[in-house]
Amino acid sequence: MKRCRVLFIWTDIESRIETGVIHLGVAYLSAALKRAGHETALIRVLEKIEKNEFLRRVADFRPHLIAFSAMTNQFDYCAQLADWIKESFDIPVLFGGHHPSLAPEEVIAKKSIDMLCRGEGEEAIVELADCIAEGKDYSRAANLWVKKNGAVVCNEVRPVRANLNDMPFMDLDIFNLNEMFPPGAGINLHFMSGRGCPYNCSYCCNPAIRRLYHGKGRIVRFRDVPVAVAELKHHLKNYPRINYFTGQDETFTLRKDWAMEFCRRYRTEVGVPFSAMVRLSHLDEEVMRALKSANCDLLRIGVESGSEWLREHVLRRKMSNEQIIKVFDLADKIGIRTWAFIIIGFPHETPAMIEETFALVRRLRPNQTQLAIYYPYPGTDLYEEAKREGWLTGETASSYFEKPVLNLPTIGREQILDYYDAFRQELVDMAARKEGRGVYDFVSHIDSAATKTDDRRFIKITTFFEEYPARFWLQAHPFSEITYNVDLPPNGRLVFDIGMDPTTYKQPGKGVRFEIEQNGKKIFSEYLDPKSREKDRGWFHFELPLRGEGKTQIRFRTMPAPRSNNHYCNAGWGRPHIAV
Numbered sequence: 001m002k003r004c005r006v007l008f009i010w011t012d013i014e015s016r017i018e019t020g021v022i023h024l025g026v027a028y029l030s031a032a033l034k035r036a037g038h039e040t041a042l043i044r045v046l047e048k049i050e051k052n053e054f055l056r057r058v059a060d061f062r063p064h065l066i067a068f069s070a071m072t073n074q075f076d077y078c079a080q081l082a083d084w085i086k087e088s089f090d091i092p093v094l095f096g097g098h099h100p101s102l103a104p105e106e107v108i109a110k111k112s113i114d115m116l117c118r119g120e121g122e123e124a125i126v127e128l129a130d131c132i133a134e135g136k137d138y139s140r141a142a143n144l145w146v147k148k149n150g151a152v153v154c155n156e157v158r159p160v161r162a163n164l165n166d167m168p169f170m171d172l173d174i175f176n177l178n179e180m181f182p183p184g185a186g187i188n189l190h191f192m193s194g195r196g197c198p199y200n201c202s203y204c205c206n207p208a209i210r211r212l213y214h215g216k217g218r219i220v221r222f223r224d225v226p227v228a229v230a231e232l233k234h235h236l237k238n239y240p241r242i243n244y245f246t247g248q249d250e251t252f253t254l255r256k257d258w259a260m261e262f263c264r265r266y267r268t269e270v271g272v273p274f275s276a277m278v279r280l281s282h283l284d285e286e287v288m289r290a291l292k293s294a295n296c297d298l299l300r301i302g303v304e305s306g307s308e309w310l311r312e313h314v315l316r317r318k319m320s321n322e323q324i325i326k327v328f329d330l331a332d333k334i335g336i337r338t339w340a341f342i343i344i345g346f347p348h349e350t351p352a353m354i355e356e357t358f359a360l361v362r363r364l365r366p367n368q369t370q371l372a373i374y375y376p377y378p379g380t381d382l383y384e385e386a387k388r389e390g391w392l393t394g395e396t397a398s399s400y401f402e403k404p405v406l407n408l409p410t411i412g413r414e415q416i417l418d419y420y421d422a423f424r425q426e427l428v429d430m431a432a433r434k435e436g437r438g439v440y441d442f443v444s445h446i447d448s449a450a451t452k453t454d455d456r457r458f459i460k461i462t463t464f465f466e467e468y469p470a471r472f473w474l475q476a477h478p479f480s481e482i483t484y485n486v487d488l489p490p491n492g493r494l495v496f497d498i499g500m501d502p503t504t505y506k507q508p509g510k511g512v513r514f515e516i517e518q519n520g521k522k523i524f525s526e527y528l529d530p531k532s533r534e535k536d537r538g539w540f541h542f543e544l545p546l547r548g549e550g551k552t553q554i555r556f557r558t559m560p561a562p563r564s565n566n567h568y569c570n571a572g573w574g575r576p577h578i579a580v
């Protein structure tokens, strides 16, 4: 059989995700395609890309099929890339992922999108690639919506794949992990052991996906523990630099017997630290102790709101604040770090409810908190309500950290943003204190700093999993200048790392000069050129004594090497903070 060359495209524009993250969907789809004898490659777009550069990369692979994976927030940008492709090449363009699955009419209406896949895509994309390779008609392939002769053929999804045990393990080679993570650094690998969730939270896509598969089998599935563990061992063997696993199953402990068995096996057969996402109602002391003994050092827990009324009546998550506090306290007692997911700006939410959320988080004292602004995802119950009530504005956002997109009668958009900005800073300071990271965390005060960049350049905060725990970094695309006015404690030390985004190492250009001034006087200057000097690859740690106390100005500056093409030149200040 002939081979089909499938080129995946995954964009991640301004969604503030960690650099060292893989796409599990693409990893499994690529594995399924390779097992069927096809070829795959991936273009990962992390910042807006120039048209010619993008088209050159597409042409390099000579694909027979272009496969976009698109979540709602990234869809507009993906659609633009699809337009560019169609202007230059005659290659079929397929969209898959949550947005095409749950908003298929909107997606298929785009002129440059030839077809979409709803739901899980392994079988569908293999069938499609087989047909393309053999020159056969694929318009009747289950899960696909295909444009044909001016109409759209809408095929049903195929039955749920009941047995996850025989799926091939993720294809990690497609991501170039060794380039994503700088030499010498560990790799944090994301994994998932099962699929589906039985709950009905009104803001989440899982119930909508379950509805898509109504009558097609049970959507909640777990792989057998030996298989799930075997996959992790397999990756560990191929990538010995893996020193952390991040669990992405949303309800890892849903089946207690499964979780207990996983912990037992993981402890003896894998052992490297890992984190798990868990639903509060499935966390008792026994499970938590088992997780701890298996080397789970972080539990990521959905709290969402501090208002019991909102949780029960709007979010459909009936649990008491007391129950939540008990779980976080227990984690503290057992010695597992905690991460709380929080969202503000929900329909029906009032300022008083947001205050309740903040009060609860202050009480929980999580090690990390992810604060998001509610975004309505098509197909979810809350989205449908917002649509019915006329709260949708038609605006979109490239991430759920950007801005509210609903006009709600209970709270204004500006007010949500004010709460968001104020609390985000408090949260990073709270985390810094709990994790012992000094007295002033520059990352948390970025909004009050004066920043300066020029035209296409930016300063943003990202988390970067070069090693665990994740480092926050101020990512700057030179030239950049960030000026803080700090109330300096006596004997303060400035603690920070410098480095460049490893994904830029192989790109054209040169290095970056990093400078720091205290009250206008240069106290630090260092040049890194990891593109041409191996020894400059990685993160470099510094601690500088700061003179004086009280009102002090600290300025961080990054500058590209003069006269060099430094389009790819992201420089980072790794977790700068003041310690005493």
Ligand code: B12
Residues within 6 Å of the ligand: 011, 012, 013, 015, 016, 017, 018, 021, 022, 023, 024, 025, 026, 028, 029, 067, 068, 069, 070, 071, 072, 073, 074, 094, 095, 096, 097, 098, 099, 102, 117, 119, 120, 121, 122, 124, 125, 192, 196, 203, 204, 205, 206, 248, 250, 377, 378, 398, 399, 400, 401
């Ligand atoms: C892990 C995870 C992440 C990770 C990894 C993201 C990634 N791109 O893989 C991180 C933390 C980085 C993340 C970030 C975001 N996430 Co997220 N994330 C998840 C989570 C918990 C699991 C996803 C997963 O790995 N599933 C397992 C794999 C195997 O499934 P899959 O990726 O869905 O892929 C399957 C199918 O969708 C399909 N498929 C997917 N792509 C394609 C492409 C083609 C061509 C085909 C044929 C099929 C296909 O086939 C795959 C295999 O069966 C889900 C919740 C969930 N249960 O799905 C939320 C979820 C996907 N995330 C969500 C969101 C909103 C985001 C962000 C936009 C948030 C933000 N910052 O604003 C970003 C976007 C990042 C990005 N640009 O990709 C939403 C998506 C909603 C929507 N309608 O788009 C979800 C559903 C959570 C929710 N709110 O309900 N996320």
Ligand code: SF4
Residues within 6 Å of the ligand: 197, 198, 199, 200, 201, 204, 205, 206, 207, 250, 251, 279, 302
């Ligand atoms: S929010 Fe969590 S528990 Fe609720 S439906 Fe989604 S995945 Fe399940």
